[in-house]
Amino acid sequence: MIVDTTDLFQFCVDLNPYQSGSDTNKIGRIKWDDPMTAPGETGALSAEDPTTSNVTVQIARQGLRRDISDLYNLAGPPTGAGIAEFASRMVEAASLRRTDMVTNLFTSVSSSAGTTETALTVDAMYDAQFALTSARVSAPWVAVLSPAQLVDFQSDLRTEAGPEQFIAATQDMLAGKGPGFAGNWHGIQIWSSNRVSDDGTDATGCMFGLGAFGYQEMPVSQVGALP
DSSP states (O other): OOOOOOOGGSSEEESOOOOOOEEEEEEEEOOOOOOOOOOOOOOOOOOOOOOEEEEEEEEOOOOOOOOOOHHHHHHOOOOOOOOHHHHHHHHHHHHHHHEEEHHHHHGGSOOSSTTTTTTTOHHHHHHHHHEEEEEEEEEEEEEEEEEEHHHHHHHHHHHHOOGGGHHHHHHHHHSSSOOOOEEETTEEEEEEOTOOOSSSOOOOEEEEESSSEEEOOOOOOGSSSOO
Protein backbone atom coordinates (compact mmCIF):
# COMPACT_ATOMS: atom_id res chain seq x y z
CA MET A 1 0.00 0.00 0.00
CA ILE A 2 1.44 3.37 -1.09
CA VAL A 3 0.58 6.26 1.20
CA ASP A 4 2.05 9.77 1.09
CA THR A 5 1.98 11.02 4.69
CA THR A 6 4.26 14.02 4.25
CA ASP A 7 3.55 16.48 7.08
CA LEU A 8 4.35 20.07 6.08
CA PHE A 9 3.71 21.46 9.55
CA GLN A 10 7.41 20.83 10.22
CA PHE A 11 8.12 23.94 8.11
CA CYS A 12 5.54 26.13 9.86
CA VAL A 13 5.85 28.38 12.89
CA ASP A 14 4.04 27.26 16.04
CA LEU A 15 2.29 30.43 17.24
CA ASN A 16 1.86 28.95 20.73
CA PRO A 17 -1.26 27.30 22.18
CA TYR A 18 -4.51 29.05 21.37
CA GLN A 19 -5.75 31.20 24.25
CA SER A 20 -8.71 33.39 23.39
CA GLY A 21 -12.39 33.81 24.15
CA SER A 22 -13.19 33.71 20.44
CA ASP A 23 -12.67 31.31 17.54
CA THR A 24 -10.39 33.90 15.94
CA ASN A 25 -7.16 35.29 17.30
CA LYS A 26 -4.95 38.16 16.12
CA ILE A 27 -1.18 37.64 16.19
CA GLY A 28 0.86 40.83 16.28
CA ARG A 29 3.89 41.38 14.07
CA ILE A 30 6.67 43.96 14.39
CA LYS A 31 9.04 44.98 11.60
CA TRP A 32 12.41 46.07 12.99
CA ASP A 33 13.93 47.68 9.89
CA ASP A 34 14.54 51.30 10.91
CA PRO A 35 18.20 52.34 10.52
CA MET A 36 19.98 54.71 12.88
CA THR A 37 20.51 58.29 11.73
CA ALA A 38 23.16 60.94 12.40
CA PRO A 39 21.43 63.75 14.35
CA GLY A 40 24.68 65.46 15.27
CA GLU A 41 26.45 65.63 18.62
CA THR A 42 23.77 67.80 20.25
CA GLY A 43 20.83 66.93 18.06
CA ALA A 44 17.71 65.59 19.75
CA LEU A 45 16.26 62.21 18.86
CA SER A 46 12.55 61.58 18.69
CA ALA A 47 11.00 58.17 19.24
CA GLU A 48 10.52 56.11 16.10
CA ASP A 49 7.85 53.47 16.46
CA PRO A 50 8.45 50.23 14.60
CA THR A 51 6.00 49.18 11.89
CA THR A 52 3.32 46.88 13.28
CA SER A 53 0.71 44.63 11.69
CA ASN A 54 -1.17 41.47 12.53
CA VAL A 55 -2.45 38.22 11.11
CA THR A 56 -5.70 36.52 12.07
CA VAL A 57 -5.78 32.85 13.02
CA GLN A 58 -9.07 30.99 12.66
CA ILE A 59 -9.60 28.01 14.92
CA ALA A 60 -11.69 25.18 13.47
CA ARG A 61 -12.32 21.60 14.45
CA GLN A 62 -10.63 18.92 12.38
CA GLY A 63 -11.84 15.34 12.62
CA LEU A 64 -12.33 11.93 11.07
CA ARG A 65 -14.44 9.02 12.22
CA ARG A 66 -14.01 5.35 11.39
CA ASP A 67 -15.99 2.36 12.60
CA ILE A 68 -14.91 -1.27 12.62
CA SER A 69 -17.46 -2.82 10.26
CA ASP A 70 -18.15 -6.43 9.34
CA LEU A 71 -16.73 -5.73 5.87
CA TYR A 72 -13.49 -4.46 7.37
CA ASN A 73 -13.19 -7.56 9.54
CA LEU A 74 -13.67 -9.71 6.44
CA ALA A 75 -11.49 -7.75 4.01
CA GLY A 76 -9.03 -6.09 6.43
CA PRO A 77 -5.60 -7.30 7.52
CA PRO A 78 -5.34 -10.84 8.94
CA THR A 79 -4.30 -9.45 12.30
CA GLY A 80 -7.56 -7.53 12.62
CA ALA A 81 -8.17 -3.84 13.23
CA GLY A 82 -7.10 -3.35 16.80
CA ILE A 83 -7.24 0.02 18.50
CA ALA A 84 -3.49 0.49 17.94
CA GLU A 85 -3.99 0.15 14.18
CA PHE A 86 -6.80 2.68 14.17
CA ALA A 87 -4.80 5.11 16.32
CA SER A 88 -1.84 4.85 13.95
CA ARG A 89 -4.06 5.57 10.95
CA MET A 90 -5.58 8.57 12.74
CA VAL A 91 -2.09 10.02 13.15
CA GLU A 92 -1.62 9.65 9.39
CA ALA A 93 -5.02 11.29 8.79
CA ALA A 94 -3.98 14.24 10.95
CA SER A 95 -0.75 14.60 8.93
CA LEU A 96 -2.70 14.58 5.68
CA ARG A 97 -5.10 17.23 6.94
CA ARG A 98 -2.30 19.47 8.19
CA THR A 99 -0.51 19.17 4.86
CA ASP A 100 -3.75 20.02 3.02
CA MET A 101 -4.10 23.15 5.15
CA VAL A 102 -0.60 24.27 4.16
CA THR A 103 -0.85 23.48 0.43
CA ASN A 104 -4.21 25.28 0.27
CA LEU A 105 -2.31 28.47 1.13
CA PHE A 106 0.08 28.20 -1.82
CA THR A 107 -2.22 30.18 -4.09
CA SER A 108 -2.07 33.14 -1.69
CA VAL A 109 1.70 33.77 -1.84
CA SER A 110 2.69 37.19 -3.16
CA SER A 111 4.90 36.14 -6.11
CA SER A 112 4.59 33.49 -8.80
CA ALA A 113 7.03 31.80 -11.17
CA GLY A 114 6.56 29.53 -14.16
CA THR A 115 3.99 29.55 -16.94
CA THR A 116 0.51 28.06 -16.91
CA GLU A 117 0.00 24.84 -18.90
CA THR A 118 3.79 24.42 -19.12
CA ALA A 119 5.98 21.79 -17.48
CA LEU A 120 8.08 22.95 -14.53
CA THR A 121 11.60 23.80 -15.67
CA VAL A 122 14.94 24.61 -14.11
CA ASP A 123 14.46 28.20 -15.30
CA ALA A 124 11.17 28.45 -13.40
CA MET A 125 12.86 27.15 -10.25
CA TYR A 126 15.56 29.79 -10.67
CA ASP A 127 12.85 32.44 -11.08
CA ALA A 128 11.27 31.33 -7.79
CA GLN A 129 14.68 31.40 -6.09
CA PHE A 130 15.39 34.89 -7.44
CA ALA A 131 11.97 36.09 -6.23
CA LEU A 132 12.82 34.98 -2.69
CA THR A 133 16.21 36.67 -2.92
CA SER A 134 14.67 39.92 -4.18
CA ALA A 135 12.10 39.85 -1.37
CA ARG A 136 14.93 39.39 1.17
CA VAL A 137 13.48 36.08 2.41
CA SER A 138 16.10 34.43 4.60
CA ALA A 139 17.28 30.91 3.83
CA PRO A 140 16.84 27.99 4.37
CA TRP A 141 14.23 27.61 1.66
CA VAL A 142 11.83 24.78 0.91
CA ALA A 143 10.10 23.90 -2.37
CA VAL A 144 7.04 21.64 -2.21
CA LEU A 145 6.06 20.21 -5.60
CA SER A 146 3.38 17.87 -6.87
CA PRO A 147 4.65 14.49 -8.12
CA ALA A 148 4.16 15.66 -11.72
CA GLN A 149 6.10 18.87 -11.08
CA LEU A 150 8.95 16.91 -9.51
CA VAL A 151 9.13 14.60 -12.53
CA ASP A 152 9.12 17.58 -14.92
CA PHE A 153 11.86 19.29 -12.91
CA GLN A 154 13.99 16.14 -12.81
CA SER A 155 13.49 15.67 -16.54
CA ASP A 156 14.66 19.21 -17.27
CA LEU A 157 17.66 18.79 -14.99
CA ARG A 158 18.86 15.94 -17.22
CA THR A 159 19.13 18.30 -20.19
CA GLU A 160 21.10 21.02 -18.40
CA ALA A 161 24.59 21.80 -19.68
CA GLY A 162 27.39 23.92 -18.28
CA PRO A 163 27.89 24.61 -14.55
CA GLU A 164 24.48 23.20 -13.61
CA GLN A 165 25.37 19.69 -14.69
CA PHE A 166 28.34 19.60 -12.33
CA ILE A 167 26.44 20.57 -9.17
CA ALA A 168 26.43 17.60 -6.81
CA ALA A 169 22.89 18.38 -5.68
CA THR A 170 21.71 17.74 -9.22
CA GLN A 171 22.70 14.08 -8.93
CA ASP A 172 20.92 13.89 -5.57
CA MET A 173 17.77 15.28 -7.16
CA LEU A 174 17.79 12.56 -9.81
CA ALA A 175 18.11 9.71 -7.32
CA GLY A 176 15.03 7.58 -6.71
CA LYS A 177 13.17 8.23 -3.46
CA GLY A 178 9.76 7.63 -1.97
CA PRO A 179 7.15 10.27 -1.10
CA GLY A 180 8.34 13.27 0.86
CA PHE A 181 11.91 14.55 0.72
CA ALA A 182 13.33 14.44 -2.81
CA GLY A 183 16.74 16.04 -2.35
CA ASN A 184 18.61 19.34 -2.21
CA TRP A 185 19.14 21.70 -5.11
CA HIS A 186 21.10 24.93 -4.67
CA GLY A 187 20.61 24.57 -0.92
CA ILE A 188 16.83 24.36 -1.35
CA GLN A 189 15.06 21.39 0.19
CA ILE A 190 12.85 19.84 -2.48
CA TRP A 191 9.80 17.96 -1.22
CA SER A 192 7.06 16.21 -3.14
CA SER A 193 3.49 15.71 -1.93
CA ASN A 194 0.38 14.46 -3.67
CA ARG A 195 -1.59 16.95 -1.57
CA VAL A 196 -0.35 19.79 -3.81
CA SER A 197 -3.24 21.01 -5.95
CA ASP A 198 -3.03 19.50 -9.43
CA ASP A 199 -5.91 19.56 -11.93
CA GLY A 200 -3.99 17.64 -14.57
CA THR A 201 -3.05 20.83 -16.42
CA ASP A 202 -1.50 23.03 -13.74
CA ALA A 203 -0.13 22.22 -10.31
CA THR A 204 0.42 24.81 -7.57
CA GLY A 205 3.72 24.03 -5.93
CA CYS A 206 5.48 26.60 -3.76
CA MET A 207 8.98 27.69 -2.75
CA PHE A 208 9.16 29.53 0.57
CA GLY A 209 11.32 30.35 3.56
CA LEU A 210 10.93 28.49 6.84
CA GLY A 211 8.27 30.20 8.91
CA ALA A 212 6.28 31.55 5.97
CA PHE A 213 3.23 29.79 7.39
CA GLY A 214 2.10 29.57 11.00
CA TYR A 215 -0.45 27.68 13.04
CA GLN A 216 -2.02 27.43 16.46
CA GLU A 217 -3.50 24.43 18.24
CA MET A 218 -6.13 24.57 20.93
CA PRO A 219 -5.17 22.66 24.10
CA VAL A 220 -6.91 19.29 24.20
CA SER A 221 -7.73 19.85 27.88
CA GLN A 222 -10.33 22.44 26.81
CA VAL A 223 -12.19 19.98 24.61
CA GLY A 224 -15.11 18.17 26.22
CA ALA A 225 -15.89 14.49 25.89
CA LEU A 226 -17.50 13.41 22.64
CA PRO A 227 -20.84 11.56 22.68
